[in-house]
Amino acid sequence: MxxxxxxxxxxxxxxxxxxxxxxxxxxxxxxxxxxxxxxxxxxxxxxxxxxxxxxxxxxTDQARGEKSYKQKREIHGKEKIEIAKRACNLIHERDSIYVGPGTTLELLVAHLKVKHLRIITNSLPVFEAAKNNMNDYDLILVGGSYRRISGAFVGALANNELQTMSFSVGFVGVNGIKDTALTTANLEEGQTESIGLDHSQMKFVVADYSKLNQSDFHKFYDLRKVDGLITNREVKPDVEKHYSQFTTVYK
Missing domain, CATH: 1.10.10.10 (Winged helix-like DNA-binding domain superfamily/Winged helix DNA-binding domain)
Structure with missing residues (x-):
């Protein structure tokens, strides 16, 4: 041939x-x-x-249009800070937390006030934000194949490392949530995030109101399996009611 x-x-x-x-x-x-x-x-x-x-x-058209993490930092900044601060309240002293890639999650680790934490992430931007936090946290950056557009390490190396760990709390971001489907643009990135959630005792997804009722290429997790959806106050009552069927909504 x-x-x-x-x-x-x-x-x-x-x-x-x-x-x-x-x-x-x-x-x-x-x-x-x-x-x-x-x-x-x-x-x-x-x-x-x-x-x-x-x-x-x-x-896909969505993958072609996937924004870089630098571009995403410019979108819904106020809402992301609100969500990040709310997520911080779910973290306690001596926790080991998994933090996936995402600009809201960069803000989460930047705003942490607790003194003693172990933070594990496969996101270089999240790692840098945690490193710059005034608290001297125990930081672990999981390696793997680097996705420049999102700043995430993914693939077999990242997955194998995460599968050996366990976390008190896990946080992931999404490109969209449609009914029970948590979605992202890249299959490998979603696979790595799903492992992080599976190995977390408590599981949370962070998403501003613009991500709700939206979907992207790859469904990587079921909303019914997470302990909470952390969003902002601008979410409409009917939308909040819809997603409250599947998990606890924090707003």
Whole structure:
């Protein structure tokens, strides 16, 4: 099979299945895994697919439009500070907390007042914000493949590290919440966040009102499995009532 034909077949498979693995493609096209990885890298470099650990996923309109963490810092700043301060009240002395990537979560660790904490994160911006907090916290930055657009470390290395840990409290951000679905733009980032939540005794999602009734490409967690949704006072009463069916709403 010619390379050009192979690339067309790979692209068609990704479009049909949304996500495919290297092993699946290698078996279907009767070539080596190394050949498939080279093909996926070529398609990713041309912007036709999104390359992730172990395979590839479809580049959606949402993924193309994914804002960087620097851009997100400029959006709903007042609301994010309000949410961050509210989340701080759920953290106690000597807790070990998992903090996922997200600009609201950067503000959370920046506003922490408790003196003694262990903070574990796979987000470089969150780590930097925690490092700059006046309190001398025990900080752990989980490594892995670096997503420059979000500042997060993801993939097998990050996941394996998190699976060996346990946390008093876990916090994650989202790109959108639609009914019970917590969603994000990137499958790998969502997988890592879901592990952080699964290993937390108490689980919280932070989201300003603009994220509610919105969805993105990848559902990574069920709202019914978290202990609370932390949002801001501007959320409409009917929206608050809807999400209160699934978890406790803090506003």
């Amino acid at each position: 010619l390379k050009s034909e192979r690339l067309r077949n790979i692209l068609q498979a990704v479009k049909m299945q949304k996500f495919v693995t290297v092993d699946e493609l290698a078996k279907a096209l009767d070539v080596s895994n190394m050949t498939i990885r080279r093909d996926l890298n070529e398609l990713s470099d041309s912007g036709k697919i999104s390359r992730i650990h172990g395979g590839a996923q479809l580049v």
